[in-house]
Amino acid sequence: MSSLTQSMGTSTATSVTVKGQNLCEDLIGKKSFAEMLYLLVTNRLPTAGQAAALEACLVALMEHGWTPTSMISRLAIDSVPDQVQLAIAAGLLTVGPVFAGTMEGCAAILHEGLQQGITDGEEAARYCDQVVADFAARKELVPGFGHRVHKPVDPRTPAILNAAEAAGVAGRAVTLLKALSAAVDRARGKPITLNATGAIAAVLLDIGIPLKAMRGIAVVSRAGGLLGHIVEEEKQPTAREIWRLTRENIPYAEPDHE
Amino acid sequence: MSSLTQSMGTSTATSVTVKGQNLCEDLIGKKSFAEMLYLLVTNRLPTAGQAAALEACLVALMEHGWTPTSMISRLAIDSVPDQVQLAIAAGLLTVGPVFAGTMEGCAAILHEGLQQGITDGEEAARYCDQVVADFAARKELVPGFGHRVHKPVDPRTPAILNAAEAAGVAGRAVTLLKALSAAVDRARGKPITLNATGAIAAVLLDIGIPLKAMRGIAVVSRAGGLLGHIVEEEKQPTAREIWRLTRENIPYAEPDHE
Amino acid sequence: MSSLTQSMGTSTATSVTVKGQNLCEDLIGKKSFAEMLYLLVTNRLPTAGQAAALEACLVALMEHGWTPTSMISRLAIDSVPDQVQLAIAAGLLTVGPVFAGTMEGCAAILHEGLQQGITDGEEAARYCDQVVADFAARKELVPGFGHRVHKPVDPRTPAILNAAEAAGVAGRAVTLLKALSAAVDRARGKPITLNATGAIAAVLLDIGIPLKAMRGIAVVSRAGGLLGHIVEEEKQPTAREIWRLTRENIPYAEPDHE
Amino acid sequence: MSSLTQSMGTSTATSVTVKGQNLCEDLIGKKSFAEMLYLLVTNRLPTAGQAAALEACLVALMEHGWTPTSMISRLAIDSVPDQVQLAIAAGLLTVGPVFAGTMEGCAAILHEGLQQGITDGEEAARYCDQVVADFAARKELVPGFGHRVHKPVDPRTPAILNAAEAAGVAGRAVTLLKALSAAVDRARGKPITLNATGAIAAVLLDIGIPLKAMRGIAVVSRAGGLLGHIVEEEKQPTAREIWRLTRENIPYAEPDHE
DSSP: OOSOOBOSEEEOSSOEEETTEEIIIIITTTSOHHHHHHHHHHSSOOOHHHHHHHHHHHHHHSOOSSOHHHHHHHHHHHHSTTOHHHHHHHHHTTOSHHHHHHHHHHHHHHHHHHHTTOOSHHHHHHHHHHHHHHHHHTTOOOTTBOOSSSOSOOTHHHHHHHHHHHTTOOOHHHHHHHHHHHHHHHHHTSOOOBOHHHHHHHHHHHTTOOGGGHHHHHHHHHHHHHHHHHHHHHHSOOHHHHHHHHHHHSOBOOOOOO | OOSOOBOSEEEOSSOEEETTEEIIIIITTTSOHHHHHHHHHHSSOOOHHHHHHHHHHHHHHSOOSSOHHHHHHHHHHHHSTTOHHHHHHHHHTTOSHHHHHHHHHHHHHHHHHHHTTOOSHHHHHHHHHHHHHHHHHTTOOOTTBOOSSSOSOOTHHHHHHHHHHHTTOOOHHHHHHHHHHHHHHHHHTSOOOBOHHHHHHHHHHHTTOOGGGHHHHHHHHHHHHHHHHHHHHHHSOOHHHHHHHHHHHSOBOOOOOO | OOSOOBOSEEEOSSOEEETTEEIIIIITTTSOHHHHHHHHHHSSOOOHHHHHHHHHHHHHHSOOSSOHHHHHHHHHHHHSTTOHHHHHHHHHTTOSHHHHHHHHHHHHHHHHHHHTTOOSHHHHHHHHHHHHHHHHHTTOOOTTBOOSSSOSOOTHHHHHHHHHHHTTOOOHHHHHHHHHHHHHHHHHTSOOOBOHHHHHHHHHHHTTOOGGGHHHHHHHHHHHHHHHHHHHHHHSOOHHHHHHHHHHHSOBOOOOOO | OOSOOBOSEEEOSSOEEETTEEIIIIITTTSOHHHHHHHHHHSSOOOHHHHHHHHHHHHHHSOOSSOHHHHHHHHHHHHSTTOHHHHHHHHHTTOSHHHHHHHHHHHHHHHHHHHTTOOSHHHHHHHHHHHHHHHHHTTOOOTTBOOSSSOSOOTHHHHHHHHHHHTTOOOHHHHHHHHHHHHHHHHHTSOOOBOHHHHHHHHHHHTTOOGGGHHHHHHHHHHHHHHHHHHHHHHSOOHHHHHHHHHHHSOBOOOOOO
């Protein structure tokens, strides 16, 4: 026996324990999927407000129409029809730095400020102006801001923030996010979209989701979206058409010999 | 433009539509993850009872302690530390016929009976006795029955069925499942465990989840469990120990030359 | 210590053993990748002829231009740029029943015939006519025959079979394949393409690759092709264009409420 | 039609082209898998010496006994028995920064030196001493050096370097690697193992494999090793034992509530 342990779950003949809770008496039928997810990630059950805010974030992250992620899952289920888990996993592999990165990047900015004891007021304005200047100096966008389609307002942003306010859990991270948004607008001289990934980053911080788990929250949520695509692909097939479009529009050309 | 379409989601500058619903006005902050999942899989929002029963099934499926699935995710995050999505996907790949198969198999038996108009009474007893006899003739277990640890009662089973009853959605599939359970006991001459996968199969059928989507429900739920394992692995590492146990206990031996 | 063993590899301070061979003295610099692959799959080193035929099959299977497999790898490397292994794995997941199935299906037909002691002559003609009739009765194509583009000759087929003949390893499976090809032509009243998957199935059988490992040979070979796509994607990006083509050509439509 | 192209492959009714080569006339039966791999990655066919050195590297990288990679593939094939590609892909996902990183890190050091025109002599000694000092200052190992089991000599290293010398392709990178090895020994005051990943990094650079493709070469090679494990797992099952060892040796303990 090694001295190592896990604290996820165990069972006896008559009970199942998950993270110190009695699964059958206290969780099944009593708690939601989001509450369980919070428990598994933080080792404690959420308050009602934390649970409501997590639901709002999960709902917002779940489905985005055509993305490389959904295209891959639909191509995969066409190739391996009976293995739904394979098609979900293939798509999830791409929920990486490019697509989940802005949420993580924005959360890191907010987290760093909060660690320094900064939330609002002049101090927050100074911190945020510096952050914005640093990104501008590197010619990078501040993560959580800007959107190709939604401008000047990402309609998901007020929906998410309102949900967190209504749940009574919008806290210091949301306050600092608003200061960051003001700093971005100031620097650019016009309103810049505060996008959904910024809002979700702040709300997840305020409900106590660790920075390291944030991309994972997006992955779990997107798993649900991909199941929707896979079920739909059977009735409204698109994979062969995506293949045809690719084949016919991106032809072969002789390689360069560098 | 091809004549094909998708019906998952789309967006304009000011709105996002998912399966015909307005994401920002009607879903974020208004609906739970489980309700969204139901919408994406069935094209309609669930009743409150359907949503509650789906939550119970998701909660029951989420976490199982040490399984090949969770071992793989923990090994993977140790090898590729910054790609949470990779570790979740690697684990999910194994939620396949062996581990999700009994749920699908039990659902298929119930679905077939319901398609034939059978729910309860003598007709159900006859149908179920035949099913049990067919499996016995192939020396196979009836899917949804038996458990290595939980006997004669899987404590999750009454929890799940009670949740469905309380939600008012336990219907014909649950009724037929009970007839099947009686038939199994009859054939074996003693109480045989009706396990959680059997109960979940019946409840998911009763709330209208298509047979083809069932394994996917398990996959989505398990994604949440794996995130828990991955977050925990950082604080309580086990991957190197699993490797050491394997290396030291399953040694090399010269191959046979057949 | 369990009583189980593995026979793949082990090492001491001064040597590495793989499948009973001394890696550093007898394999590195002495044997090719294909010879090592043969060793790992069959527990013995191949003859020169077996190795040459395996090389021919690996080369033939490696690259196919645009396929769902290569599209997925290119989409994936665009989403997770620094994890080459993730992009290769994502693509490989789809080398499944649809794309590798005809090779396996054709090999199974040949293997079954050879097990019955059938190779050529009247006996082979009878066996093959029956196989062809069985597939026709199920309105299925005989696996290994037909091709969308290459008709009436798949140019890879003679190249593969000639390589096996030149290597001196074309044996009973190739002979039976030719009988099967004649039976297909007879039934359809015209020459039907014997495609590359049929030729590879026969050659791999004749060099002693087990039926169960065949899809794996295709997977290993395709891993090399996908690396080519991934390296090329960096210089000649296509992923964003595949996404754009999909988005613009397969629009959103309201879902049916069935 | 977009203006984008791919240069991997295409076909007509009577021919298949791969990277500008005629697959059926010039590659199948004429070139090895390693030569094809070189072509796909570099856009040109290798010399005989380059091909021989690549074979040696592929052979050296292919199989390592028990690693998280091979454990995952064996667990996966036990869970999803008929999808070999899934089990190979699951394992390959972990050929990432931890396991392929030292090869990449060592190659980057050598590449940087060569870019500065440094190969041997005093200049090389100075460059290498600086590199070694930089790593020591960060309390990191120089990538490509040190080994848990093989000390003071990794037996694969001379085998790989000898193969490259014999093939006539050991060039400036191998020369600089030797200077680096001397610098490491100097700094530590005793012989430190130059391991296989260091030797492979130098040889792959000398034969013209781009830095970005190196991890991919390891992934392709390892795909072959994993097929060996998967084929073996069917005859000598270990997955259930790895699960049992884990379950019994890493027990559940109540979580901390931080």
